[in-house]
Every structure is written in structure tokens, then in C-alpha cells.
Amino acid sequence: LQTASKLILSSELVYSQKLNVPEGVEVIRATPSAGHLSSSSIYPVCLAPYLIVTSCSDGKVRFWRCTVDNNSNSENLEKVHAYQWETWPLMNEEGEHSNSAVSVTGRPVAVSCSYTGRLAVAYKEPVQPNGITSKEFTMYVSVF
DSSP states (O other): OOOOOOOOOOOOOOOOOOOOOOTTOOEEEEEEOGGGSHHHHHSGGGOOSOSEEEEETTSEEEEEEEEEEEEEETTTTEEEEEEEEEEOOEEOTTSOEEOOOEEOSSEEEEEEEOTTSOEEEEEEEEOOGGGOOOSOEEEEEEEO
């Protein structure tokens, strides 16, 4: 015998913000980090420090995190959450924050994230026989 339970799903928009990419740069694709995989709940050490990865028209792959500021509203004692999307800062050996963007030599078309922190980027470069730009291109995949 099979039984079925009624499942009701609902959603609510909590926050919306334009990502702060440089002027003239277009986001080609946004991909969630792999921290949502079931294995990441078993091994919480594997959670990615960023939530979204974007491939952009300037040949860069950017990492984004969302910060939350919990403020108490003194009038009705309820918490008000302020959200902010920001680029994930990479910590260097000196303990300073630096840019975490990854550059590829062509135009990134797809990004795939792994829960282990690995990242695969597919990008294309136009074929230029004799210095003339053609409609043909070569696809590459880099793993970081």
C-alpha cells in the first residue's frame, strides 16, 4: 500500500538587491554554491563561504555572500533583518582581504560548484585565423 500526504509549499520574497558589478559588466549566469547538497549537512566543514557564483561578461567569475544585520525595532520589540549582497573577500596570507574573483581568458558561459570548494568554469574563446575574428570559437573548461 502506498500512502500520500498533502504537501503545501509557499514562498516569500525576503530581499532583492542588484549585484554590485562594475559599470558595463553583465552577469551571464548565476549559480548557487554547492552548500545545499545533503552531504554538506553531514560534513558542515565543507560549506562554501559564498552563496552564489556569477560568470560575467568581463571574463571574471565572482563569488557573493549575503550578510545579515539583526537590529531590534524598539517600538514593537521585533527583530528587523537588513540583508546585503557583497563580494566574498578572499583572505590572503597577510590576513588582508583581497579580491576573490577568478579571471579566465575567454567569455565564461557556465560555472559548476562542488561542495569540496572546487569550481569548474566553461568558457569560450573566438578562433582568430590570420588575425581575423570569425564566428567560430573554442570551448575550454578550467577547474579551480
